[in-house]
Amino acid sequence: MSESVREDMSFDELNINDNILRGVYAYGFEKPSAIQQKSIPTIIEGKDVIAQAQSGTGKTGAFSIGMLCRIDPELKKTQSIIILPTHELANQVLLVIKEISSYANITNMLVVGKTSVQQCIRDLDNNPQIIVGTPGRILDMIQSKYLITENINTLILDEADEILSFGFKDTIYEILQFINKNTQICLFSATLPDEILEITDKFMNNPEKVLVKKEQL
Numbered sequence: 001m002s003e004s005v006r007e008d009m010s011f012d013e014l015n016i017n018d019n020i021l022r023g024v025y026a027y028g029f030e031k032p033s034a035i036q037q038k039s040i041p042t043i044i045e046g047k048d049v050i051a052q053a054q055s056g057t058g059k060t061g062a063f064s065i066g067m068l069c070r071i072d073p074e075l076k077k078t079q080s081i082i083i084l085p086t087h088e089l090a091n092q093v094l095l096v097i098k099e100i101s102s103y104a105n106i107t108n109m110l111v112v113g114k115t116s117v118q119q120c121i122r123d124l125d126n127n128p129q130i131i132v133g134t135p136g137r138i139l140d141m142i143q144s145k146y147l148i149t150e151n152i153n154t155l156i157l158d159e160a161d162e163i164l165s166f167g168f169k170d171t172i173y174e175i176l177q178f179i180n181k182n183t184q185i186c187l188f189s190a191t192l193p194d195e196i197l198e199i200t201d202k203f204m205n206n207p208e209k210v211l212v213k214k215e216q217l
C-alpha cells in the first residue's frame with residue numbers, strides 16, 4: 001500500500017467497488033482526504049487499523065467507504081457493526097452510510113438506546129447487513145441473541161477515545177467476547193491517549209497505524 005498522500009489522488013485509485021464509488025461521487029466527494037487515502041485501502045484489505053486525525057478531516061467518510069466495500073451484498077446477514085458513543089453520532093454516521101451505499105443493495109439499521117426494544121428486535125430479525133449504534137443497546141441485543149455476530153467481519157469503533165474510556169470500556173470488552181477472533185477491528189479517533197493505545201494491544205491484531213497531523217476539509 002502506498003503511504004504517500006497526494007493532492008491529485010483520485011477515489012478511483014483506492015480499490016473501491018464500482019457501486020460504492022458511484023455513491024461517493026454522488027454524495028459530492030471529489031478527492032480523498034489524507035486520512036481517506038491512507039486508511040481506505042487498508043480497511044478494504046481487511047487489516048486492523050488505528051486511525052487518528054482531527055475531527056472534520058474525513059474519518060467518517062473513510063471508515064464508511066472502506067467498510068461498505070467489505071460487505072457481501074449477497075450474504076443477507078449482519079456483517080458489520082459500527083459503534084459510537086452517542087445516539088446523535090450514530091444517526092449521523094448512518095445517514096452517511098445510507099448516502100454512500102445508495103447505489104448498492106446493502107441494508108442497515110440503527111441500534112441505540114432509548115428506542116423501542118420490541119421494534120429493535122423486529123428490525124434485527126431482517127438481519128441488516130450493517131449495524132450502527134451505541135454500546136449498551138448493541139451489547140443487549142447481542143446477549144439476547146437478537147443480533148447475530150456469526151458473520152461479522154468488520155467492527156468499527158469511532159470516537160475510540162470515548163468508546164474505550166472509563167464509562168464504556170467494559171461494555172466494549174463484553175461485545176468483543178462475542179466477535180470472531182479473525183474479525184477486522186478499526187479504531188478511529190481524534191485523540192489517542194497512551195492508555196487507550198495500550199489496551200488496543202489486547203484485542204487488535206497487528207493494526208496498521210494511520211496518523212494525519214493537520215488538514216481540514
Ligand code: ADP
Pocket residue numbers: 028029030031032033036053054055056057058059060061062217
Ligand atoms: P470526521 O469524521 O473526521 O469528523 P467527516 O468524515 O465527518 O470528518 O468529514 C467532515 C466533513 O467533510 C463532512 O461534511 C463530510 O461530508 C466532508 N467530507 C469528508 N470527506 C470528504 C471528501 N473527500 N471530499 C469532500 N468533502 C468531504
